[in-house]
Amino acid sequence: MKILIIIPAYNEAKNLPIVMNSLLEFPEYDYIIINDGSKDNTVDLCNKNGWKMLDLPVNLGLSAAIQTGMRYAKMYDYDYAIQIDGDGQHRPEYISTMIDVIPKADIIIGSRFLTKKMRIGMRTIGSILIKLALLVTTGKKIMDPTSGMRLYNRKMIFVLAEAIDFGPEPDTLAYFIRNGAKVCETAVKMDERISGDSYLSASQAIMYMIRMFLSIGIFQYIRKKIDLEAI
Numbered sequence: 001m002k003i004l005i006i007i008p009a010y011n012e013a014k015n016l017p018i019v020m021n022s023l024l025e026f027p028e029y030d031y032i033i034i035n036d037g038s039k040d041n042t043v044d045l046c047n048k049n050g051w052k053m054l055d056l057p058v059n060l061g062l063s064a065a066i067q068t069g070m071r072y073a074k075m076y077d078y079d080y081a082i083q084i085d086g087d088g089q090h091r092p093e094y095i096s097t098m099i100d101v102i103p104k105a106d107i108i109i110g111s112r113f114l115t116k117k118m119r120i121g122m123r124t125i126g127s128i129l130i131k132l133a134l135l136v137t138t139g140k141k142i143m144d145p146t147s148g149m150r151l152y153n154r155k156m157i158f159v160l161a162e163a164i165d166f167g168p169e170p171d172t173l174a175y176f177i178r179n180g181a182k183v184c185e186t187a188v189k190m191d192e193r194i195s196g197d198s199y200l201s202a203s204q205a206i207m208y209m210i211r212m213f214l215s216i217g218i219f220q221y222i223r224k225k226i227d228l229e230a231i
Helices: 016-023 042-049 062-075 092-100 122-138 154-162 170-178 202-222
Strands: 003-009 030-036 053-056 080-083 107-111 150-153 183-187
Touching: 003 016, 003 062, 003 092, 016 042, 016 092, 030 042, 030 062, 042 053, 053 062, 062 080, 062 154, 080 092, 080 154, 092 107, 092 150, 092 183, 122 170, 122 202, 150 154, 170 183, 170 202
Parallel strands: 003 030, 003 080, 030 053, 107 183
Antiparallel strands: 080 150, 107 150
């Protein structure tokens, strides 16, 4: 079983040492850092420590960074790819629990709220609304739809490597579910971001929510269907 950990990184130089120190305790997993045009010393840090990295010359955004990782996974014939963030929120020790449920699904989400109740607040209201939108449009109840810790099997690697409009977002989950993908969750614990800022600013977060609702509620119905069984 070949497993690749994909770590998108944009200005995460302060966080990557903690991420990598934790990840390297599990040498059975391969990894690749996708430097998404960082303006800090992420590249120098990776080179200095000998961490495996693909360097995008400009900032292309999270979707392009993940697609780059998926193309790498496809090129080197990995069986599974796991996305974790470069900000230190995702704990590598929970990767094994995701691997344990591989036979059950095409996509496995590391969920903060599978066994723990979500606290209601400004940061979680969006997640609750997206969860309801997914339930209404797909009939599938996903407790943590915005989690950035996800495992994909070989079939999904192929799809995500080649398509240009499938970001690692809840609307893509909705589309895949409606096209027959099996999605399940496993309980994980996550830490707060160690340092720096998220990909999303406050204004970007508002636009993100608008885009998610439009895509989940409208656009996924007019996308061309894919035959996952044929892949």
